[in-house]
Amino acid sequence: MKKRIGILLFVLTFVMEIVLCSILFNRIDTFKIDTVKVNECKKSIEENYNNIDLYNKELDYTIIDNNEKLIYKTTKSQSNNINEAIKNNNIILDIKQDDIVVGKLLINNNTKELVNKYKSYLLYTLISISTFQLFIMISYIIYLNKKIIKPFKDLNKFASRVAEGNLDIPLKMDKGHNFGEFTEAFDLMRSELKKARINEKKANDDKKEMVAKLSHDIKTPVASIKSTSELGYEVSKDDKTKNYFNQINIKTDQIKLLVDNLFNSSIGEITEIEVNPYNYESNILYELINNADYLEKLNTYSIPKCSIFIDKVRMQQVFDNIFNNSYKYANTKIDINIKKDNEYLVISIRDYGKGVNELDLPFLKEKYRRGSDVKDKDGAGLGLHLSDYFMDKMNGKLEIYNSNPGFIVTIYIRVI
Helix, strand or coil: CHHHHHHHHHHHHHHHHHHHHHHHHHHHCCCCCCHHHHHHHHHHHHHCCCCHHHCCCCCCEEEEECCCCEEEECCCCCCCCHHHHHHCCCEEEEEEECCEEEEEEEECCCHHHHHHHHHHHHHHHHHHHHHHHHHHHHHHHHHHHHHHHHHHHHHHHHHHHHHCCCCCCCCCCCCCCCCHHHHHHHHHHHHHHHHHHHHHHHHHHHHHHHHHHHHHHHHHHHHHHHHHHHHHHHHCCCHHHHHHHHHHHHHHHHHHHHHHHHHHHHHCCCCCCCCCCEEEECCHHHHHHHHHCCCCCECCCCCCCCEEEECHHHHHHHHHHHHHHHHHHCCCCEEEEEEEECCEEEEEEEECCCCCCCCCHHHCCCCCCCCCCCCCCCCCCCHHHHHHHHHHHCCCEEEEEECCCCEEEEEEEEEC
């Protein structure tokens, strides 16, 4: 309401200023000598030249004869002779008797004086109105600062605090300004965000607790499987059976390690999977590859001797993911080719299935992305994503290609 009154006052004074200026400027045109009165005055003097009492006294003037001798002068007359009349910009007229010029009529011309007077009046008026307008503007600026700018800055600071995650400081309630209606809503938003954060933390804590319990519970059957496999290995008579039990034993160790990682991740605030690469001799890859190829679909291969930079556990997961994908989607023989290429040991693993859709190929390393033609197969779309992540953390890389026929995964392991 106050804002509207301020704007209305400013508009009214502005209109008043324009109207007043228009009136005063129009009145300037009225400050001219009235020629009718001048002619009437001259006629009256000529008709009553010898009788001063009958002269027209509506104007201020001086009468002199041809010799500039003063004959008559009104009280406010400015001039006594022609020179003064010219200097004062007076009107000079001939006085005639019987068509003979007998003297001069010097009539005061006060137009300039009146114009100056009205100019001063106009200036004072404009100064007064402008001062009043300035007062209104200053008052309005103070009002804007108090009712709009300052509350807006407070809202901006509040929004910054919320964006930074500080949800503990409430927003001061003040319904006396234009943003008063929003302060309550904004503070309600802060309260709801704080509640949501508390609920989210509780949900995360509950999830971590559940994962920790499951991890602990999984260890028990895994330990039983391991002890049983070790016993089976010891009592087996033929090498093939011993190899099967050994594979079970190796996989239980791997499961135990992964469960331990899962347990540690659920307890701590770990935001990414830990990868700790070290230097190994390349012949360690025989063990990792053979462990992954538990269906024995791999051809013979050889590994060049060199030092490589890997995390043994994560490298085992990479091979496991690749071989499991081949078993699941292709179920063919697998060829592997290993060579040293400058700073990398390059391992190409190829199956002879139908490959993947070319449109899906660029996206298969993304999280939860799977080929459009494998919807009937179980899977979460994490195998290639995790493998690519692990290789990147080990300063290597992973590339995938379609072959004709088949699918190729190429691993680049950093050589030291």
